[in-house]
Amino acid sequence: MPYRAPLPDYTFLFDNIVDFQALSQTEKFAEADKDLVTAILGEAGRMCEEVLEPARRNGDLTPAVLENGVVRTSPGFAAAYEQIKEGGWVSTSADPEFGGMGLPMTVTTVVNEMMSAANLSLQLNPLMTQGQIEALENHASDEVKAMFLPKLVSGEWSGTMNLTEPQAGSDVGALRSKAEPNGDGTYSVSGQKIFISWGDNDFTENVCHLVLARLPDGVEGTKGISLFLVPRNLPDENGNPGVANSLKVVSLEHKMGLHGSPTAVMEYDGAKGWLVGEEHDGMRAMFTMMNNARLGVGVQGIGIAEGAYQHALAYALDRKQGRTPVEGGTGTIVDHADVRRMLATMKADLFAARAIALSCAVAIDMGHATGDKAWKSRAAFLTPIAKAFGTDTGIAVAETGVQVHGGMGFIEETGAAQFCRDVRVTAIYEGTNGIQAMDLVGRKLMDKGEAANLILDEIEEHAETARGTMPELAEPVWQATETLREGVEWMLEQGDMNERFAGAVPFLRAFARVLGGHFHLKAAMAEGGDGPRTRLARFYVNRLLPEHAGLLAHATEGASDLYALSIDDLSA
Numbered sequence: 001m002p003y004r005a006p007l008p009d010y011t012f013l014f015d016n017i018v019d020f021q022a023l024s025q026t027e028k029f030a031e032a033d034k035d036l037v038t039a040i041l042g043e044a045g046r047m048c049e050e051v052l053e054p055a056r057r058n059g060d061l062t063p064a065v066l067e068n069g070v071v072r073t074s075p076g077f078a079a080a081y082e083q084i085k086e087g088g089w090v091s092t093s094a095d096p097e098f099g100g101m102g103l104p105m106t107v108t109t110v111v112n113e114m115m116s117a118a119n120l121s122l123q124l125n126p127l128m129t130q131g132q133i134e135a136l137e138n139h140a141s142d143e144v145k146a147m148f149l150p151k152l153v154s155g156e157w158s159g160t161m162n163l164t165e166p167q168a169g170s171d172v173g174a175l176r177s178k179a180e181p182n183g184d185g186t187y188s189v190s191g192q193k194i195f196i197s198w199g200d201n202d203f204t205e206n207v208c209h210l211v212l213a214r215l216p217d218g219v220e221g222t223k224g225i226s227l228f229l230v231p232r233n234l235p236d237e238n239g240n241p242g243v244a245n246s247l248k249v250v251s252l253e254h255k256m257g258l259h260g261s262p263t264a265v266m267e268y269d270g271a272k273g274w275l276v277g278e279e280h281d282g283m284r285a286m287f288t289m290m291n292n293a294r295l296g297v298g299v300q301g302i303g304i305a306e307g308a309y310q311h312a313l314a315y316a317l318d319r320k321q322g323r324t325p326v327e328g329g330t331g332t333i334v335d336h337a338d339v340r341r342m343l344a345t346m347k348a349d350l351f352a353a354r355a356i357a358l359s360c361a362v363a364i365d366m367g368h369a370t371g372d373k374a375w376k377s378r379a380a381f382l383t384p385i386a387k388a389f390g391t392d393t394g395i396a397v398a399e400t401g402v403q404v405h406g407g408m409g410f411i412e413e414t415g416a417a418q419f420c421r422d423v424r425v426t427a428i429y430e431g432t433n434g435i436q437a438m439d440l441v442g443r444k445l446m447d448k449g450e451a452a453n454l455i456l457d458e459i460e461e462h463a464e465t466a467r468g469t470m471p472e473l474a475e476p477v478w479q480a481t482e483t484l485r486e487g488v489e490w491m492l493e494q495g496d497m498n499e500r501f502a503g504a505v506p507f508l509r510a511f512a513r514v515l516g517g518h519f520h521l522k523a524a525m526a527e528g529g530d531g532p533r534t535r536l537a538r539f540y541v542n543r544l545l546p547e548h549a550g551l552l553a554h555a556t557e558g559a560s561d562l563y564a565l566s567i568d569d570l571s572a
Contacts (some may be wrong), residue, residue, distance in 0.1 A: 001314030003053040003307055005045030005114050009354070011038065012533075014106075016526035017519055018358045023104050026369035032104055040103070044089060044111045051083045052118035059121040059260020060418045064201075066252045066262075071200040074260040077122055078203035085155030089115070090126040094133050098149040105292065105368075106361040109299055113354070116303025120422045121260030123303075125158055125198045127296050131289035132159030132210055139277035139285040140229070147235055147274075148208060157206040157231075157241075161289055162193040162266060177213035177268065179228055188270040189213050189228050192250070195429070199264025200232065200249045206241040207232040209266070210289065211273065212282050219280070227282030228273035247271040257421025290430060291383060295360055297430045298387040301394025301423055302353050308394075308419040309346045312401035315414070316343060321406075333404075342404055346397045348540040351523070352516030353386075353393040359519075360386040374454070381444050381451040384436035388505075389512035391426040391433060398423050437504035440511070441491050445500075452488050452511075456481050459518040466525055473524060473541050477517045480548050484514045487552040494558075502562050503555030510551035517545040 014020035014037070023029045055076035064073050084090060093108040094100025108130070115123035133152050136145055151157040165175050177191025189211055200207055209230045218224030236242035250265040277285035316334040329335035334343065363379035366372065398419035402409035409416040427433045445452065459481045466474035487507060494500050500507075520537035527533045 001310055003049055003118050003310060005041075005048055005117075006306060007041060007045050009351070010041060010110050010358075012523070012526075013355060013358055017355050017522050018106075018362045020104075020106060020358075020362060023106065023362065023365050023369065026366070028369040029104050029365065032107065037103075037107055040092075040107065041110055041114075043087070045114055047083055047087055047089070048114040048118035051080050052115060052122060055080045055122065056119040056260075057415060057418070059119065060257075060422075061259075063259035064252065064262035066249060069248060071202060071249060071252070071262050071264070073201050073203060073262070074121070077260060080119065080122055081125065081155075081201075081203045084115075084122075084126055088155075090129050090155040091133065091153040093130070094153045095137055095149075098133075098137075098145070099153040100133075104361070104365040105295075106358060106365055109295065109357060109361040112296055113299045113303040113306070113357075116300040117307040118303075119260075120300055120304060121258050123300070124258070124261045125201065126155070127293065127300075128161060128198055129155070129157075129159040130296070131161060131293040132208065134292060135210060135227075135276065135285055135289040136229070138288050139227075141274075144229060144274045144276065147239065148229060148231070151206065151239070152208065156204060157208055158198060158201065158204040159208045159210065160196055160198055161286070161293075162196055162209050162211040163286065164195045165192060166194055175212060175214065175225065177211065179213040179215050179226060179273070180270075181215070182272070185274075187215075187228055187273050187275060189230050189268045189273045190270055191268050193266045193268070195253070196264045196266050197261055197429075199262060199266050201262070205233075206235075209247070210276065210286065211268065212286060215279055222283045224280055225282040226279050227276045227285045229276050230268065230271050230273035234272060245271045255425075257418070257424060291380075292364065294383055294387040294430050294436070295357065295364070297426050298353075298390030299357050301391035301426045302350065302357060304394040304419050304423040304426075305346070305350045305353065305397035308398040308401035308416070308423075309343075309350055311416060311419065312346065312404040313343060315405050315408070315416075319406075339404060342400050344536070344539050345544065346400055348520070348536055348544060349393045349516070350397060351536065352512070352519060352540065353390045355519035355523075356382065356512060356515050357386045357390055359515075377447065377451040378455065381440070381455065384440045384444065385508055385512050385515070387430065388427070388433040388436040388508055391423070392509070394423040394426060395420075433508075434505055437508040438501050440508050441500040441504045442497060445488070445491055449488050449492050453485070455515075456485050456488070459514065462518065462522065466521055470521070470524060470529055473521050473537060476541050476545060477514070477521050480514050480517055480545055483549060483552055484510060487555055490556045496559075499558045502559035503557060506551040507555035510548045510555060513545055513548040513551065517541055517548075 024033050058076045059074040062074050091100040092103045093105050096102040179187045179189045211228045211230050212225050233241035246269045250267045253263040319333045321333050324331050324335040326335040333339045360382035367376035367379050402416045405416045408414045463474045463478035491500050520540045524534040524537035
């Protein structure tokens with residue numbers, strides 16, 4: 001089944017769940033009214049359906065390859081990227097000063113989700129460029145901005161981020177790449193980087209790499225790291241790609257999925273680069289790119305979930321197998337209770353994950369538009385939840401999609417397996433989901449739980465309002481929120497951070513479960529308590545929300561039993 005952009009769902013969420021209207025009431029986003037946003041998303045959806053999705057299988061079956069030092073991309077990718085570039089879809093949120101649309105991140109988030117559903121391998125290219133644009137807008141000098149931003153914003157050039165080294169993965173401070181001042185305001189960067197998504201391609205005029213490296217006087221650890229912009233080709237006096245820089249793609253990784261996205265090993269040998277931000281302050285500048293990229297990766301998971309769900313539903317509505325247990329049913333496997341259970345779970349979690357991500361995006365935008373600390377704290381708190389739950393949902397929905405297909409899901413020609421293989425890495429890159437959870441119970445609770453409790457207050461207040469008309473849904477949501485509040489208090493009482501870390505992953509998922517219950521309840525209320533969204537909300541609240549109790553029991557158990565298992569016990 002070809003992908004169809006779920007535009008009505010976005011409209012419903014904007015109007016009833018995440019208060020998108022508040023953005024258009026700010027001075028910064030006053031022009032982003034409903035008519036404009038609806039038109040933009042409609043055009044983006046058409047491009048995803050008609051241009052990106054038809055090239056998706058090409059990326060899987062004919063991966064990118066390295067030939068004589070040049071990366072050759074999958075058939076159809078260059079033409080599809082041209083449509084992304086011409087439509088301005090790289091830079092929907094970029095500063096209009098450099099050619100961007102200046103739209104809210106919330107709009108970009110929806111566009112990125114649709115692109116991910118249609119063709120995740122290709123979507124990863126503009127996602128990296130978007131992050132680089134944001135880092136340069138916030139930290140680069142005027143000279144660097146003028147030299148690079150117009151080309152990146154236009155999509156003529158693409159961007160990457162270079163953090164990981166063979167000995168320095170999540171521990172970025174262990175990197176060995178070096179940078180030496182050239183005496184003219186530029187630097188010579190040397191070192192090797194691995195896992196570089198879209199390290200090169202054959203359809204943009206230039207590729208610009210953001211590279212973390214250490215200056216000669218940089219101390220050990222993350223505090224001694226600086227950030228440099230190192231282009232594949234050095235801009236000439238007219239700002240066009242000139243001579244080749246001293247860098248190369250050494251090899252491309254052979255991967256489980258995302259075959260259409262070249263993942264490169266990069267070698268820098270005295271390559272010329274420009275400092276971004278202050279010396280030894282590279283991590284702060286890079287985190288500007290990484291934080292929104294984490295939301296972007298969560299949305300990649302949601303996009304794959306949408307694509308996998310549509311694929312599985314179409315198969316279930318077509319496949320006839322066994323006697324139907326439903327009088328007057330379709331005669332296909334969708335009549336069977338277990339298949340119906342799988343599809344309902346997929347759809348319910350997809351809605352919950354999408355609502356969390358868009359709520360996070362709105363908070364990011366409101367923080368930028370108003371400068372309000374409360375919005376910024378809310379955005380920071382929701383980001384690891386959006387990333388981890390979005391990608392976990394993508395993985396679970398894609399895996400369930402294979403199960404819905406039965407034996408044919410294991411056969412490559414159906415395409416169900418590609419969703420599984422492509423989405424799996426999203427729980428790993430841009431900070432593993434375990435790191436997201438540790439961030440949530442660590443750094444994000446350094447405010448003594450203020451941001452968390454404000455969100456819980458909001459959920460309980462809405463549940464109180466809903467008790468009068470929908471008590472059967474409102475009461476479980478209210479009770480779950482109280483249980484979650486106790487979990488937050490337990491985390492805050494732990495002086496030993498490892499006690500928190502031991503239950504961080506189930507704690508994050510419990511928080512997502514309760515948020516999902518809240519958003520489903522809002523959807524049912526907005527619908528008037530009768531309709532498909534209400535029936536889906538009832539399924540979620542009755543069958544999925546109760547998981548929060550077991551998750552919080554796990555989350556508050558502490559670390560002692562984990563370490564009671566010795567290495568010998570684990571090896572026995």
